[in-house]
Amino acid sequence: MNQTEFWQLIDATHQAAVGSLDSQETKLIEALAQHSLDDIVDFERLFRQYILAADDFGIIAAQKIIQGWVSDDSYLYSRCWLISQGEQVFFEALRNPDALAELAATQGNTDFEPLLYVADKAFAVLTGMEEDESFPRNIAYEQGLDYDGSTETKDEDWTEEQLPALLPRLWSKFN
Template sequence: MHSRLFVIALLTVLCIGCSAKEDKRSFKPVSEFTKAEKMDEKEFWKIIDYSYNAAKGNLDLQNEIIVKKLSAYAPEEIINFEIILCKKLIEANNYKILAANKIIDAYVSDDGFLYFRLWLISLGRETFEQTIKNPDYLAGVVDNGVVPDFEHLLYVSTQAYKNKTGKQQEDDSFPRDVAFNKGLNYDLGGPAITGNDWKEDELPKLYPKLWEKFN
């Protein structure tokens, strides 16, 4: 009986150790979040960075944090958050980012690439901007086994807008509709992907650090 309990305890310790190693990213300490009145790009990234560091890799928790923080803003500022998000999704619609998606996920699809770009945004301003310049930057940020998908980020503005206004039935006053009517379509029918196309056998040379880590 004692030996059995010892084995169970040992396995528990080992499992805890494994779980701790699943995410080796370094997260910055979070201080009290203080919102500004206006939603500009700086404020947008402040929310994303805060949620990323506070959630420590838990995307469900990060989603909750973003919705909670965003719900404190005026309705027009929640709309501005959505507008900035759409602009960032369009900015990341690039063959370089598609290559990172291919290397990490081993396959690409229209929906998958959209969710990948949302995930990239969720990693924060520095990671997003450095990855736009060179996807190899991600090799030093994320680990094997990561699931690069943050579909829920598509809906944070809608939920926050509902929380703030009390309106539950979506209409053309909602953030996504406003952004779409401004020409910010990040999905099918939106702007074509930019940059230089690649062939799969070129990826090891194009992004050697990312290729080595995920292959």
């Protein structure tokens, strides 16, 4: 699986789920289970690369405004949600996190923890195996794709007083 195929899966399941994260999770697992084991592992690798690409102080600031708080877990889950919104939204948010203002205001839930497990679940469906070291998450981790503090957050840190000027559209929607 390459980047184009990854985003095609995300975009197609996002569109088919019509805003339901539960439905998107189910559709992704079903779609991935139709691919080869190597493709499922590639999906996990790409997913983790995008999680790391979104490790940015601007994305943290957006989450702080949208949810009112940030923790390590909530930050990870919000990046999952960002990926689930599709290629165009993802890359636009990386360029300009303030672009999330309208979308986040209509979504309600901007956490999507279950996206962390879709490759492993698809792998289990396809193989009938219980999770072990051969599962996509473990393979990607062994290859250095660890999203739990393994990289340095990009861009410049901010203070809460800077948020209204940093992301004015988000600030006006959520404050």
